[in-house]
Every structure is written in structure tokens, then in C-alpha cells.
Amino acid sequence: MSTLTLMNSIWVILGAILVILMQGGFILLEAGSTRMKNAGHIAGKTIFTFGIGSLVFWAVGFAFIFGNHANFFIGLSHFFYSGYEINGMNLSTSVFFMFQLAFATIALTIAFGGFAERAKLSTYVVFSIFFSIFVYPVIAHWIWGGGWLAEHGKQDFAGSTVVHLTGAMAALAATILLKPRIGKFNKDGSPNNIYGHNQVYTALSVLLLWVGWFGFNAGSTLSVDGGFFGYVALNTNLAAAAGAMAALIISWCVLGKSDVTVILNGALAGLVAITASCAFVTTWAAVVIGFIAGILVFYSMRFFEKLRIDDPISALSVHGTAGVWGTLSTGFFATKKLATVGSPGLFYGGGFHQLGVQFMGVFVSGLYAFIVSFSILFIMKKAMKGLRVSEEEEIIGLDVSEHGTYGYPEQFLGNKKISS
Template identity: 80%
Template sequence: MEDMLYLMNSLWVMLGAILVIFMIAGFIMLEAGSTRMKNAGHIAGKTVFTFGLASLVFWAVGFAFIFGDNGNFFVGLSHFFYSGYQLEGMSLSSSVFFVFQLAFAGIAITIALGGFAERAKLSVYVLFTILFSSIIYPVVAHWIWGGGWLAEHGKQDFAGSTVVHLTGAMAALAATILLKPRIGRFNKDGSANAIHGHNQVFTSLGVLILWVGWFGFNAGSTVSVDGGFFGFVALNTNLAAGAGAVAALILSWVVLGKSDIPTILNGALAGLVAITASCAFVDTWASVVIGLIAGILVFYGARLIEKMGIDDPIFALSVHGIPGIWGTLSTGFFATPELATVGQPGLFYGGGFTQLGVQAMGVFVSGAFAFVASFIILFIIKRVLGGLRVSEEEEIMGLDISEHGSYGYPEVFADSTQKMTLTKTSTDHIAR
């Protein structure tokens, strides 16, 4: 029976890892659809490349800094260049567990790089991916998941509202502040101009892929099939996503007079982000409440961020940052005595403010560390490279052609260039 459980656990977590890695496809569709056509190929290509680069960095040092023995409250210090050997005390294949954790690191950097969209140099993506995946993400993950100081305080974050989503969002915030807004995003008087994404079908499909992948993200984090608890986690996950989408739809309909599609999609994602911390600690009714509040927060959060003059092209802050904070805090309210296997029950279950205080401390410290460390790293990269941003001319022509030499939609842009050339030739002929 032990051998069978070991095998089943390994298969389940491997399936979870595959689902989480496939979320990268969802991010490609979401980000490419949310940006302009002239940058679509760049968005897709750099997302695949940075995941590959982050995988190598995580293998070399990231896993060791999170889960290494002989460490301290701040970071782990063993298992560098992990070679597949079995770790102690695991009821599944350690190699499978490694791949599962690698997938989470890949999602975190993908979220972070959303703040760079449509204006950063490719070399900046490369350098920041290396440093984020080797320093920033592993440190926060060790604090909460690797036995660090926040784990010792009973910080509840089952699948990563703080570790993955808030950390990535704070890095995105540092990037968008240093890069400054895209050309034409804001007027001199501070008013905003909408820069619409080029394909809402892409963004919708991207969100659906992410939604399905989230079952690996949350339910896979049980790392066990024993008792079938992963089904309960999956149920909470789905309910929160649906509640977030419904809340965002209703709110946009009431406030804007139209049911705005990007808002609906962001509401679903916000619900997923928020329930990620609490999916194993709360009852089903609470997951609906958590998702509903997340859907409201993402609507007003996006507008607040815009009013602050921050250009957040793929809504990394309003979708991953603000709901990540709310989701982390929510366990301090809703964690039940029966499900709180980590930390204490929440305020509404007689636990007082103890767990809520721990959650708030974790949010503040983790978010501040991720932002400050990212800002410093990007500031140094800016000095070394002579800037983080492509030239104005390159930004206008699009990063597809300026960074990669070809368009993601070559027929469209080739036809446009050809028509411009033919028109100029005809005009010159008539003039002669």
C-alpha cells in the first residue's frame, strides 16, 4: 500500500506540474491578446524563452535556496544543481516534486515580466529573469514554504497568493515605474488613453487555459491523493473563479453600462488568485465570498492604478497584486478549525486577530522585499545597459520587428508596407 500511494502521489503531482506549465500557454494567449498586434510575436517568444531560462536557474540555485537543508530563517543552503536524488521524508518522487516547484517559479517570473510589456529591451528580460529566479522568488518561497521565519509564525499560503502572485506583481510594479508608461498611454494633463489589446478571443482562451491549469496549481499543491482532499480544493478553486467573473460582470454592467469583456476575464483571474492562498483552509461558502470580493477589487483596482499614472499593460497589479493581498488576508477571516492545518483559525471562527496579523505581516514583508529587491536590480541593470527601454522609434514600429526582425503577423504588416510603397511609387509617378 505504501508503494502504491507513493506511485499515485507521484502521478498526481506530475499531472499538476504539467497543468501548471501549460498555464504558460494561457499567459501567452492572454498577454498577446491584451497587447497590440505589432508586439504579439515578441510576447509569445519571450514568454517561452524566459520560462526555459528560469528553469535552468531554478535547477542550479532556486530549489536549493527554497528547500535546502543547512539553511536559516532567510534562505536554504543545499541541493544546488539538483540531480534527481530522493529527498528525505517525501511520499512521492522527489524529481516530480522538483518539477512541480519549478513550474511555480516559471509562473512567478511570467507574472513579473508583464510589467515590462511593449517597451522593455529583450536583454532586460534575460538579466531580470536570472536574478528574479535566483534571488527574489526563492527567498520569499523559503520564508513561507521552505521552513523560513514566516512558516515558523504559521503563515498560511497554500498554493501561492503571496509566494507566486504578490511577488510577481511587486516585481512588475517596480518594472513599470522604472520603464515609465508606453508612448501615448497618458496625456500631459494626466488623463489616460486606452490602448486596447488586439484580440479578445486570444485573451478569453488564455483565461480559460489558466482556469484549467489552476486545478494543477491549487489541487496539485496537496501533493497527495490520500483521502481525495484535492477534490475539495478544486471545488473551492472553481467556485471562487466563477464568483469573481460574476461580480466583475455585474459591476462593470452597473458602472459602465456595458458588460466589459476584459473586466469579466480579469474578475475570473482575480477570483483564482485570491483563492490560491485559502483553497485548503476555508469552507465552500467562504470561497464564493472570497471570489466575489476579488472580482470587485479587480474592477476598482485597475481604475485606481490608472489614476495613479501607472501603465500596467496586462493588469499584473490589479489581477495578481491586489487579489493576492486579499486572498492572503482572507484566511485570517475564514480559516476553519478543522481545515487550518497550518497556523490558527480565522477571526470568524473564534481565532481572534492572531492569524490575521500573521497574514498581514507576511503580505507586507514579502511584498516590500519583492518590490525593493526588484527595483534595485532593475536600477542596476538600467545603469549597466544604458537604459531598460527600447528607443521611441523601436517602440512605435513594434518589438516584433525591432527585437526579432520579423512580425508575429507578417502578412498583415507586409501587406501594409507593400501598400505604402505602392502608394508612394504611384504618387511619385503622377508628380513626374
């Protein structure tokens, strides 16, 4: 193994570790954005679904994305990956496998944002398996594994479409079939605020995710050669900062106060948006992309609420709306020098070609993820006699109804009962 291959492998495994640690950020984000009676359940299901997603990716997911004998739809080799090396890679294939596994499980975690506070534990288990076989690997192969969108020059450096939009469309399917939480909407359709129980958790989660995103984006260079990963990290940070500032400004102007939840979602939206374009655009464009994402997420959250779609952690807005914008943004801002995939954007003399390719990729990928996820969940709903816990179980909380214990036992039972 050459020195460069070794250094690349060390860099990419570090990126994989950072992306896996983002699961901790998602635990805090989802738990903090929901009620304490469901906090233990949220933490636990994130861990076991990461385990399920890992095993399925080992068995078939990696093969469907990167296998040989591939067609426009999926790959067809490397099932049950055993650690062997694939020729032509400038890093350890096992390291590359771990990096891609981390991405696949993040998409699954994003999808579960649409299940929060009302889905059965069994729903998470079964959907984890089918999403990890039939949804994520297919879209990842189309764009990253040499599939038909890759042949058209679709630009998605680290996954605004592959990871974020795919997860968001699955979340949308879930919110439709599960229906809103008890008490979220009145009979006239007006919404009620169901406040998360810990805003400090949500703020800490955003910081953890922000740091993890350097593994997500900069790690996707898959190489230390030339130090280009530093430039990708710079663009990532600028977009996140711009997204947070834009969300602060727009919420202050419209609401008269700077809403903390909106600010946090603005930072995440900036990160999601720059994920597709971080290697293809200049630093000023990264700021613009992040800023627009911060504004879009504010209006998107309000839009989905008007449609009576109950999205507890704003997965549809943060990962869906921002994912669409981020993917389309390369069609405007990709430069001639940096567009190593596809063509330059509209503002750099490329005309509308790349923008058209980006739009096609977003539309087809989003539609596929939604239809297949909806179909899987619909069949599950019929076969499993419902996806959702009973009204009584939802009211007492999933910590007790699904696990027989409290995430915050002292809060619900008191010190005396705990000590006895």
C-alpha cells in the first residue's frame, strides 16, 4: 500500500467516524424537538436502526450501489462484503465501505423524523430493512454508482439528493400515512404548537451535526492529495453560517422575534444545501446558497404546517426543501474550473444544460423515494394492522408503551418511588 493510499484511508475513516457520530446529533435533535415522554424511545430506536441499517448495507446495500455487472438501475455484485479490495481505488475498500455505510444510515435516520412520537417500534424495524434495500441503494447507484443519472452528469458531491432528499421523501410518505399527532391540529385545521422539551439539546445537536458535516462533505473528497478537502470544509462552514444568519433575519422580520428553532434549522438547511455543491462552487456562492436555504426553510416549515402535515423535527423542510435547492444550485453556480462532474452552471457560461440535469435528478429521485417508501409503508400498514401506536399509548408516551420504562423516571415517578 502506497503512502498516499494509506493517508487517504486514514482521512476517509476519520470522515466515516464523524458521520457516524452525527447519529448522536440526530438523537439530541429529535429528542429535544419532541416531548420528554418519548425521549428514551427516540434514543433507543436510533441505535438499533443504525444496527439494522449497517447489517442490510453489508448484505446487499453496498452491492446494489457499487457492484459490478451493474445496469442503469442497480449493481449486482459484492454482496455480503467480506473486506476484499476492489481494484482502481486509491484507498482501502473496507474504509470506503464504512464511509458509504455511514451515509446510508444517515438517510434512514432522516426518514424517521416523519415517524416521531407515534410509530410502533415494529414499524421502525421493518421499514429500516426495506428502505435500506429498495430505496436508498437504488438512488445512490443512479448518482454515485455509475447509474443513469451519473451518465447524464448529475452533480451531487456529498448527497443533497442521495441522502437528504431521499430521507425526506420517505419521511413525507410516513407523515401522510401515520397522520398528525394527537392534538397537533384543531378541527378547523389550525395548528397547535407541540413544543420540544429541551431546546439546549437541539442547539447542541446542531453543533454536533455541524462538526460532523466536515466528515460528510470534506470526507467525500476521498483523498488528501492537494488538500482540496480544506476548501470543501470552508464552503461547508460558510453555508451553515449564512443559513443560520438568514433564518435569524427572516424570523425576526416576519415574527418580530428571532425564533431559536428557526435559527437552528437555518444552519442545518445551509449544511444540507451546500452538500451537493461544496466541491463545485466558489466561496461567495457557498454563502449565497446557504443564505437562500435559511430563508427557504422558514417558509417551508410554515407551508407544510398549512397543509396539515405534522413534521415534528422539520425533516421535510431542512432535508427536503433545502436538499432540492442545494441540488439545483450547482446548475447555477458550478464553475468551469471546479465542475469535475457534469458541466458549468448557468452563471458560468454553461447555459441551462446542467440546471436541466439537476432538475431531472431531483424530480426522478424524489418521486422514486416517495412512491417506493409510500408503497412499502402502505403494505406494512395492511400487513401489520397499522403503523401507529394506539391513542392511549401515544398519550402516555412511547417510553412506557413500547419499552416499559421512562427516559426521565424522576420526572414522572418522583425520587421516592425511584429509590424504593
